[in-house]
Amino acid sequence: MASGQRPAPRSQALARRSRSAGAPSRVKPAETGERPQDDGPCTRQNFDKRTSRFQNRNEFIAQIAESSFYAKVPDGRLPRSAVHIYIRKRPLFGYESQKGEYDVVKVDTAKARCVVHNCLMHPDMRRMFLQHTSFPSTQAFSELSQNADVYAKTAGPLLQQVCRGEGDVALLLMYGQTGSGKTFTMTALEEAASRDLFSAIRAPGTPGKSPKRPSAGQPPTVVVSVLEIAGRSGRDLLSPHRNEVSFVDMGDGGIQVHGIVEATPQSPEQLLSVFQEAKSRRATESTAINATSSRSHCITNILLVRQNMIVGKLTLVDCAGSERKEDSAHHTAQRRKEGAEINSSIYALKECMRAMASGATHIPFRNHLLTRALKDNFTTPGAQVAVIATCSPTATDTEHSIGTLRTVCSWRGVEDWITTKKEDVLSQEQRRRLVTGVEPAFQNLKANASQAAKAERVEARANDWMQKRKALMDQKNSVPSEGSNAKRPAASRPQPPSSSGASRPVSLAFNPIPRDEPLTPKGAGYRSPVAGSRVRRGSAAAANTRATASRDSTKASGGDFFGGMQGMAYKKADGVSHPKTWTHEQASKWVMDRVHRKLPAGTDGKALLRWSHAKCVTFCDKDEKAGLVMFNGLRLEVDHVAAVEKEKRQQILGRK
Ligand SMILES: Nc1ncnc2c1ncn2[C@@H]1O[C@H](COP(=O)(O)OP(=O)(O)O)[C@@H](O)[C@H]1O
Ligand SMILES: [Mg+2]
Known part of the structure; x- marks a missing residue:
């Protein structure tokens, strides 16, 4: 939907039938506030932007929070110029949140940037996207900024400049939509200015520094007048009956106001009461969105006069709100005419500011009464202008916030500093x-x-x-070889297992198979742990002799790891048997020989082979060494069987 299109109020949101050919005439009432359902490819529903923002509130809020655009915006601080642009965002009020509003404006005070997230729908009215726009400024104030801070950066320096008494002219102008905080900020600035003005003009040392200043040393007189411009007429807000004033053409395009009351306050309190008096008389009219919305421009002139000469002039302008057509839907013809008049005056103002910021020699101030009244502020050399653009954070006011910020950027001629980016919004289903x-x-x-x-x-x-x-x-x-074992001192030799069971030493002197040695070394033979078995080499008689000798030496040494298997009753015909073929009795015997523990009933060789090292250690009452002997010994048995079989194969093939 184009931004200029008139959106209907939320309650009157359109639920129109799609123009797609053959679309079924299913129309859902928008009043329910429900999100449009997926009715298939042919149907879609049109809602105005405000309605869709409310309907997809959660998705938009989530996407705004997740978006990285804000974090990546470049520094937007503008260089010095005669026109200063300030941005102030007001807070989101509780009653607005209750109505479903949410914050779509973020201010980065460090980078002097203001980002507005425009929550929009694609033309299919189903997919959503965010249009981020970031605006530069001289200084940006967030909703957390205090009035004192705003004053110190905006009106404060202007006031100090004017109070030098050297004929300086400064203009401070509040611009923004109705309800965005123009009057709120201006009131705060007026209060602070009333406090500072008298101390600034009376400050010792300031007068007399400049040769331009006449009768330096005497503080100037403060003269205040407050003029309200509504349409093409003006009213004096310091006269009790808000008298209409007349404007006299000065011939140079400027105007002089006749019949206006000028107050001469002598103290901050008196100045403040002048401001308050004028404010109370300000023409206000109730509108749909702000009960005290101003329908007029309020121009407050603070003149510093010495010897009938103006030595300084500070002008404060609280502009009327730029009304939206949709907000004035219920207004009378008179009110709508007023709205049009306000817009034209804002346009004239904009033209003058643009020209001033660009350094043009021709300032088109004749176009409107308002700009004619501000002629000095545009044409005096060295004049300073500060614009405070106020914006509302609500999603409903997105277009107006963008419009306000775009306008003030164009006044300053920095449109190319504005950056935008589109970002798709994830639907709940996608999330x-x-x-x-x-x-x-x-x-x-x-x-x-x-x-x-x-x-x-x-x-x-x-x-x-x-x-x-x-x-x-x-x-x-x-450990010395078996042959020399007998010569070793008894204490250094492995001890035989104790039959008492009180102390059950584990024989660790097993004989693992060294990989770089033949499995059946000549003269010794490798005795299988399986009873009586050994790898035969050479003749059976010689082998028998070796086996007997070995058995004897084993007995003498108390039985080594494999020697303990002598006489076991589970040998196979070929002399070796794989542990997986062991019965419970054979496995029990093996375990008893190795680690002197009783195997649980029903555990055969196959089950034993599956025991992990940890289980072996646990079975051996956490005795690490015994557990390792058991675990390792079983694997050596397997290795041995494999070696014997290999030997047999070699013999059959006649290689040995
Ligand atoms: N920065 C702010 N902090 C707190 N309240 C604010 C702020 N700005 C505006 N308001 C409040 O918002 C409402 C509308 O502000 P107002 O100044 O009347 O808007 P405008 O003059 O632009 O129409 C007022 O009730 C005002 O108190
Ligand atoms: Mg106001």
């Missing part, structure tokens, strides 16, 4: 999908993390296991 899409990914991430942790634990355990194994290997390597 839901995003969240449900994120959840599985998150779960995956968690699973991967736990797998990684598990892998780390396994790796740590394997390292631990390898270290222990290496320690045992080193220990074994440091």
Whole structure:
């Protein structure tokens, strides 16, 4: 919908049938305030911008909060000029929030930028988007800014300049839509100015510095007049009956006001009461959006006069609100005419400011009574103008906030400083999908993390296991060979298992298979842990001899790791059997021989092979070494079986 199109009030939002060919005539009443449902490809509903902003309130608020546009806006502080542009955003009031309004304006005071988020619908009236617009300024004030801060940066410096008494002229002008805080800010500035004015003109040392100042040393007289311009007529707000004043053409395009009352306050209190008196007489008219909306411009002239000469002039203008057509829908013809008049005066003002900011020699101030009354402020050399653009934060007033800010930027000639960006808004359904899409990914991430942790634990355990194994290997390597075992002192030799069971030492002197040595070293033979079995090399008689010798030495040493298997009753015909084929009795015997513990009933060799290292340690009453002997020994049994079978295969193939 074009921005100039007249939007209907929310309650009268249009629910029109789509013009699409063949669209069913399903029309939903907009009064329900519900979001338009997806009625299929042929139907859509049209709502004015305000209605759609309310209907999609949550989505717009979420998107505004998430948007990165505000954080990325460039610095917008304007360079010095005769025209200063200030922006002040008023707070969002509680009653506005209750009506469903939300904040669409953000102010970055550090960057002097004001960003307005325009909440709009695509032409399909289903998809939403945000149109961000950022405006530069001399200084921007947020809803948190205090009046004192605003004064210190705006009216304060102008007042100080005027009070130098060197004929300076300054204009402070409030511009903005009705209800945006023009009068609020102006009142605060007037109060602060009344306080400062007298101290500034009486300050010792300030007078007499300039040769331009006549009779320096005498504080000037303060002369105040307040004029209200409504339409083409003016009224004196300091006369009790708001007398109409007449304007006399000065020939140079300027005007002089005849019959206006001029007050000469002597103290801050008197000046303040003058301001208040004028304000109370200000013409106000109730409108749909602001019960005290001003329908006129209020021009307050503060002159500093010395010896009938004006040595300083500060003009404060509280402009009438720029009325919106839709807000004046219920107004009378007279009120609508007033609105048109206000707009034309604002336009004339705008033209003058543009010319002044651009340094043009011709200022078109003759176009309106208002600009003629402000002729001095536009034409005096060195004149300063400060405009405070006030804006409302509500979504309903978006277009007016943008209009106000665009206008003041054009007055200053900095339209190219304005930046805009479009951003699509996620619907609730899209947000839901995003969240449900994120959840599985998150779960995956968690699973991967736990797998990684598990892998780390396994790796740590394997390292631990390898270290222990290496320690045992080193220990074994440091033990003298079986042949010399008998010569070792008894204390250094492995002790036989105790039959009492009170102390059950584990024989660690097992004989792991060194990988770089043949499995069946000549003359010794590798004795299988399975009873009596050994790898045969050479003749059976020689092997028998070696086996007997080995058995004997094993008995002498108290039984080493494998020697303890002598006489076991579970040998196979070929002399070795794989642990997985062991019965419970065979497995029990093996375990008893190795770690002197009783295997639980029903556990056979196959089950035993499945025991982890940790389980072996637990089974051995947390005895790490015993657990390792058991776990490791089983695997060596398996290795041994494989080695024997390989040997057999080699023999069959005739390679040995
Ligand atoms: N910065 C602000 N802080 C608090 N209240 C504000 C502010 N600006 C405006 N208001 C309030 O908003 C309402 C409308 O302000 P007003 O100055 O009358 O608007 P305008 O003169 O632009 O029509 C008033 O009730 C005023 O007190
Ligand atoms: Mg006002």
